[in-house]
Amino acid sequence: MQKIDNNNIKQIKRFLTYQKTAVLMLGVIVAIMVLFLLKQAQSVFVPFTIAWVLSRLLTPIMMFLKKHKVPTGLSVVILLLGMTIMFSIIGTIVTLSTTSFTDDFQKYVNKISTTVPEMSAAVSKRFPQFASSQVQSEINQQIIDLSKWALNFAKNIFTTISGVVSTAAMILIMLAFMLISAANSKAKIDAAFSSELSAKINNIIDSISSRLSKYLYIQTMISLTTGILVGVACKLFGISSPLTWGFLTFILNYIPIVGSIIASIPPIIIALITYYPNWWPIIGITLVILGIQQILGNIVAPKLMGENLDISPVMILFGLLLFTWMWGIVGAWLSVMIVATIRIVCGNIAPLKPIGVLLSQGRSIDHKEE
Numbered sequence: 001m002q003k004i005d006n007n008n009i010k011q012i013k014r015f016l017t018y019q020k021t022a023v024l025m026l027g028v029i030v031a032i033m034v035l036f037l038l039k040q041a042q043s044v045f046v047p048f049t050i051a052w053v054l055s056r057l058l059t060p061i062m063m064f065l066k067k068h069k070v071p072t073g074l075s076v077v078i079l080l081l082g083m084t085i086m087f088s089i090i091g092t093i094v095t096l097s098t099t100s101f102t103d104d105f106q107k108y109v110n111k112i113s114t115t116v117p118e119m120s121a122a123v124s125k126r127f128p129q130f131a132s133s134q135v136q137s138e139i140n141q142q143i144i145d146l147s148k149w150a151l152n153f154a155k156n157i158f159t160t161i162s163g164v165v166s167t168a169a170m171i172l173i174m175l176a177f178m179l180i181s182a183a184n185s186k187a188k189i190d191a192a193f194s195s196e197l198s199a200k201i202n203n204i205i206d207s208i209s210s211r212l213s214k215y216l217y218i219q220t221m222i223s224l225t226t227g228i229l230v231g232v233a234c235k236l237f238g239i240s241s242p243l244t245w246g247f248l249t250f251i252l253n254y255i256p257i258v259g260s261i262i263a264s265i266p267p268i269i270i271a272l273i274t275y276y277p278n279w280w281p282i283i284g285i286t287l288v289i290l291g292i293q294q295i296l297g298n299i300v301a302p303k304l305m306g307e308n309l310d311i312s313p314v315m316i317l318f319g320l321l322l323f324t325w326m327w328g329i330v331g332a333w334l335s336v337m338i339v340a341t342i343r344i345v346c347g348n349i350a351p352l353k354p355i356g357v358l359l360s361q362g363r364s365i366d367h368k369e370e
């Protein structure tokens with residue numbers, strides 16, 4: 001009898017092991033299917049995600065207006081009017097920048113093709129060991145290709161932004177429904193679930209809103225300041241289209257890790273083809289742009305952000321690669337906020353807490369976020 005019981009226990013343990021493996025495999029399959037769906041239906045999910053992020057940003061303002069007895073309908077109209085003005089301003093800047101950049105694009109490309117060989121010849125005279133025509137030709141071509149890629153990338157950024165602005169109507173409609181729903185969301189959750197569960201759900205929603213709002217407000221101020229300073233620097237150094245480079249810096253600073261680096265390359269290339277062989281303006285604008293990025297991006301921003309989002313740098317990089325693959329540049333802009341949302345949700349749900357810990361920087365994650 002004891003032997004039979006032991007056999008039964010072993011079979012039960014084996015069954016539970018198989019069950020856990022099956023659940024894990026099913027979860028992986030579902031995750032892959034969801035990612036495939038998000039990629040294929042990006043024309044719907046990208047505007048929806050942008051609207052959701054904006055709703056998290058505007059919900060605290062919505063609650064503030066509600067607390068001061070402003071009717072929900074009027075609050076939504078005020079916020080939508082503000083967003084409409086914002087999209088209009090961005091659309092105007094993009095139109096001006098795209099027109100200016102498109103007009104000068106071929107001129108930049110032609111100038112690069114002539115400047116790089118001149119620089120290479122000058123280097124060969126000073127360093128004869130690099131005077132091999134084959135090596136020189138290959139290096140020249142690599143530099144020219146890299147420069148053209150950087151300028152084409154900048155051009156594609158403006159095209160992408162134009163595409164996002166063109167969907168502003170869809171985004172604003174989605175945002176309106178989300179804001180209206182957010183006004184009574186807590187009451188609905190309280191009515192639908194037990195007091196303990198509703199408190200946990202509301203806590204998760206509040207944590208997401210507060211953390212994303214703080215991140216967006218600070219990142220916007222840092223990006224705007226950086227963009228203005230870079231634009232002014234380009235103007236003072238006589239770089240053409242300073243508005244274009246300032247706006248490009250503002251937009252790309254939302255992309256973690258690589259955004260500020262990529263934003264610095266085009267104006268430096270323009271300075272190079274504008275002033276060569278006079279190196280001092282080239283060195284000057286390079287040091288100023290990199291100094292602005294370093295001070296604001298690596299000193300000021302971390303002090304203001306603190307541990308607000310608490311995301312591992314490795315997970316930020318993984319999210320950047322994943323969502324860029326899925327949604328292109330827009331995915332890169334949204335990656336940090338999506339990963340942060342996943343971390344907050346997982347950190348508040350007991351079975352998913354290990355995922356929340358892995359996504360974080362390592363500090364303990366309580367069930368109840370502060």
